[in-house]
Amino acid sequence: xxxxxxxxxTLLLASAASIAAQSKPVTKxxxxxxxxxxxxxxxxxxxxxxxxxxxxxxxxxxxSLKFQTPIDALRTDSSVFLEQRGAGxxxxxxxxxxxxxxxxxxxxxxxxxxxxxxGHHNLDLPLPLxxxxxxxxxxxxxxxxxxxxxxxxxxxxxxxxxxxxSLRLRAAAGNxxxxxxxxxxxxxxxxxxxRLSTERNFSTGFIADRNYRNESAxxxxxxxxxxxxxxxxxxxxxxxxxxxxxxxxxxSWERTKGWFxxxxxxxxxxxxxxxxxxxxxxxxxxxRSNPSIYENNHITTSWQAMLHRTQQFSSAAIxxxxxxxxxxxxxxxxxxxxxxxxxxxxxLDLRPAKRRWTLSTGLRTEIFSGGAQVVWSPxxxxxxxxxxxxxxxxxxxxxxxxxxxxxxxxxxxxxxGNANLKPESSWSGEGGIDWTPTQKFSLSATGFYARQHxxxxxxxxxxxxxxxxxxxxxxxxxxxxxxxTWLPMHNQHVGIAxxxxxxxxxxxxxxxxxxxxxxxxxNIHTEWTTELPHSIVLSNSxxxxxxxxxxxxxxxxxxxxxxxxRIQPFVRLANLSNTGYAEINNVPMPGxxxxxxxxxxxxx
Numbered sequence: 265x266x267x268x269x270x271x272x273x274t275l276l277l278a279s280a281a282s283i284a285a286q287s288k289p290v291t292k293x294x295x296x297x298x299x300x301x302x303x304x305x306x307x308x309x310x311x312x313x314x315x316x317x318x319x320x321x322x323x324x325x326x327x328s329l330k331f332q333t334p335i336d337a338l339r340t341d342s343s344v345f346l347e348q349r350g351a352g353x354x355x356x357x358x359x360x361x362x363x364x365x366x367x368x369x370x371x372x373x374x375x376x377x378x379x380x381x382x383g384h385h386n387l388d389l390p391l392p393l394x395x396x397x398x399x400x401x402x403x404x405x406x407x408x409x410x411x412x413x414x415x416x417x418x419x420x421x422x423x424x425x426x427x428x429x430s431l432r433l434r435a436a437a438g439n440x441x442x443x444x445x446x447x448x449x450x451x452x453x454x455x456x457x458x459r460l461s462t463e464r465n466f467s468t469g470f471i472a473d474r475n476y477r478n479e480s481a482x483x484x485x486x487x488x489x490x491x492x493x494x495x496x497x498x499x500x501x502x503x504x505x506x507x508x509x510x511x512x513x514x515x516s517w518e519r520t521k522g523w524f525x526x527x528x529x530x531x532x533x534x535x536x537x538x539x540x541x542x543x544x545x546x547x548x549x550x551x552r553s554n555p556s557i558y559e560n561n562h563i564t565t566s567w568q569a570m571l572h573r574t575q576q577f578s579s580a581a582i583x584x585x586x587x588x589x590x591x592x593x594x595x596x597x598x599x600x601x602x603x604x605x606x607x608x609x610x611x612l613d614l615r616p617a618k619r620r621w622t623l624s625t626g627l628r629t630e631i632f633s634g635g636a637q638v639v640w641s642p643x644x645x646x647x648x649x650x651x652x653x654x655x656x657x658x659x660x661x662x663x664x665x666x667x668x669x670x671x672x673x674x675x676x677x678x679x680x681g682n683a684n685l686k687p688e689s690s691w692s693g694e695g696g697i698d699w700t701p702t703q704k705f706s707l708s709a710t711g712f713y714a715r716q717h718x719x720x721x722x723x724x725x726x727x728x729x730x731x732x733x734x735x736x737x738x739x740x741x742x743x744x745x746x747x748x749t750w751l752p753m754h755n756q757h758v759g760i761a762x763x764x765x766x767x768x769x770x771x772x773x774x775x776x777x778x779x780x781x782x783x784x785x786x787n788i789h790t791e792w793t794t795e796l797p798h799s800i801v802l803s804n805s806x807x808x809x810x811x812x813x814x815x816x817x818x819x820x821x822x823x824x825x826x827x828x829x830r831i832q833p834f835v836r837l838a839n840l841s842n843t844g845y846a847e848i849n850n851v852p853m854p855g856x857x858x859x860x861x862x863x864x865x866x867x868x
Contacts, residue, residue: 303374304400304420306613306624308574308581314615316622316647316657318343318403318696318710318745324396325424329834329863330803330823332444332465334396334421335387339807341401342761342787343745344419347847351442351838351854352465352476354505355518356387361403361712362741362765362783363416364721367665367688369406371420373497374570375526375540378413380591381564381598382670385544389421390501390522394432394448395461395482397424403745404712405663405692407641408626411587411607415663415690416714423497425457425486426450428867436834436861440854441468441475444861455488470854473508473515473552492530499524506552509851512678517552521545535573542566550676558676562598564669566591583611583626598673605632609641620649624659632666637687639664653701660693671720671733679722682733690716704751713742722778731778739780740768755795762788767812782849786810799828809845817845832863 301309302319312321320341324334331337333353338344347357347365357365366383369376372391379385399421406414429452436444446463462481469475482499500523507516526540543565550558568589575582590604611626628641645659667685674681696710716739722731743765750758765785772781791805803823810816820841825834838857846852 302400303422304402304406304418308576308583308613310613310615313655313698313700314622314647316624316645317659318657318694318712320401320403320747322399322401324393324398327803328393328396329825329827329832330836331393332836332838332859334389334391334393334399337399338401338419340759340761340789340791340805342747342763342789343403343417344401345784345787345809345847347782348853349507349510349848349851350474350476350505351440351470351857352467352478352505353387354476354478354503355384355507355510357384357848358387358419359783360401360417360419361714361743361745361763362767363690363714364719364780366413366668366671366720367415367663367690369410369412369414369418371410371418372524373423373495373526373528374420375524375538376411376413376566376568376589377524377542379544379564380566380669381544381546381562381593381595382668385520385546388501388503388520388522388544390480390482390499390524391421392446392448392461392463392480392482394434394446394463395423395459395484395499396421398422403710404659404694404714405641405643405661405690407639407663408609408628408643408661409583409585409611411589411628411630411641412605413665415665415688415716423459423484425484426452426459428452430865430867432863432865432867434861434863436836436859438836438857438859440470440857441466442857442859443467444859450867456486458483458485469506470857471508471852473506473517476503476505478503478505492532492536493528494530495526495528497524497526507548510848513850514550515552517549517555519547534575535571538570538572540568560595560597560676562593562595564591564593579614579616581613581615583609583613585609593669595669597675598669601669601673603633605630607631622647639687653699655698656696657698658693658695660691662689662691664689665720667720667733674733679731680733685720685733686718686735688716688718688720688735690714706749707747709744709746711742711744713740715740719780721780723772723775724778725775727776736772736780738768741783742766757791757793759791760789762786781812784809784811786816795827799826801825801827811847817843819843819845830865832865833861834863835860 302312302315303309322337324337345359349355358368360368370386402418406418430450432448434446444465448461450459460483464479466477480501485496487494502521504519507518523543528538530536546562548560549555570587572585587607592602594600607630609628614623623646625644630639641662643661647657649655666687672681672683692714694712698708700706718735719739745763747761788808793803805821807819822837826832836859842856
């Protein structure tokens with residue numbers, strides 16, 4: 265076993281030393297369909313029932329014993345398809361409504377964490393599971409408020425201030441040499457609170473050269489001062505993993521490290537200022553047993569600054585903002601490059617108090633380094649209620665993405681980048697209906713359509729050729745997504761989500777595609793959760809997925825845990841059906857995996 269990362273060890277000691285108290289059992293209330301506040305894609309936070317966009321709210325903190333990593337919660341949204349290359353969160357891509365893995369913007373508390381080197385690292389979050397409160401997913405273009413990369417959607421990982429002083433310890437083990445440990449310590453005072461979270465998980469691998477070791481740590485501080493709330497967040501991660509077949513027929517190895525720091529300050533009740541910095545390193549070895557044959561080392565840095573002001577009226581809200589950000593890379597393969605951009609945007613939300621309709625419209629202009637390019641991103645959305653049970657909604661917008669440094673400059677024995685690539689963009693629209701006849705039942709359906717321009721993909725004429733980065737034209741996606749939530753009894757929850765997708769293949773003109781046509785044509789997620797006596801919770805979930813030109817496959821996951829109390833044992837059974845499947849071509853996923861552990865909570 266390798267020694268623990270120094271950052272992780274330091275925060276582990278700080279967490280354990282900071283808090284020592286007794287705990288009392290926590291009694292959970294029965295699950296109910298309640299209004300959740302949306303902060304994504306709107307000028308001001310609004311209840312989910314009032315939003316005019318297709319947005320999913322995924323609770324994480326209340327279900328953390330079910331998941332190994334934060335991104336596992338995304339699977340409950342059928343419009344999200346995770347392209348994982350293995351367990352532990354070592355390498356995962358995200359496909360949203362058919363968009364490529366680089367076309368979804370990933371945020372952490374509203375700060376962008378997309379990697380300028382490669383979209384493969386967009387979900388390489390320096391974030392322990394215990395630091396995440398919830399995830400919000402915006403379906404469709406989101407560039408008006410969030411800028412570049414929000415072409416297919418936006419995913420925001422959110423933290424929250426602790427409610428009480430506590431110390432939580434968790435450990436687990438399983439087959440394939442799985443071993444997990446985590447510590448979370450929270451301190452709450454009248455005007456100040458803080459949380460320290462650390463975790464480590466590793467495995468010897470379910471096949472050769474698929475072992476992994478992940479370590480991450482995060483600390484966050486909240487302070488109520490005369491100006492308003494101050495929020496400071498610091499995080500870091502270290503991930504090493506066997507990458508057999510990840511990027512071709514090679515027994516490869518990879519190690520990434522990430523650092524993230526952010527600060528947000530309220531300036532009164534209407535204005536906020538924020539700044540964040542991210543650093544990410546990527547060491548890639550083509551042949552693990554002989555690194556001298558081919559090795560890449562990349563270092564990317566990025567910064568961002570934001571100034572937002574919201575003006576509230578009796579039936580409207582106006583959000584005005586200025587954003588500035590930049591990124592740079594230093595790489596033995598990609599060279600040294602840097603670029604900056606600045607943006608201004610305005611968003612108007614109309615929500616008349618005595619009317620049953622809402623209307624939201626906005627416009628963003630973004631200027632790139634040297635004024636070489638200016639992009640305008642409009643959006644329009646609205647909703648109307650037909651009584652108290654039915655809501656109609658529709659929206660249309662524009663999204664865009666600039667090429668990553670890998671797209672532009674990468675070169676290896678199988679792949680060539682293209683320095684002449686154009687930015688890709690998309691016009692998209694949708695219409696949907698939400699029906700909530702009772703507090704225990706809801707049903708929604710959404711039809712969507714997107715037309716992309718200059719889509720970036722890697723193509724080749726035959727297997728004997730290299731993959732070449734190009735811009736494709738004429739790419740279109742259309743589909744339907746549905747979601748049903750039902751509470752048949754006070755202690756049971758049933759959820760069914762289904763997304764069907766169709767893409768226009770004529771854009772390839774007979775060529776082979778490496779990434780764009782890996783989307784699922786059918787993706788179904790069903791989940792049934794029940795609470796048994798003594799706070800025992802049983803959660804069953806089944807995913808049925810069919811990738812483009814592939815056979816349908818099922819994945820059955822089950823979790824059994826104690827949902828309350830000082831001592832909480834748990835068992836996670838992943839791929840209980842022992843299905844042989846791959847979410848990336850030629851990269852098999854683990855078979856049946858059993859992990860069992862215990863969580864101990866000491867608190868006030």
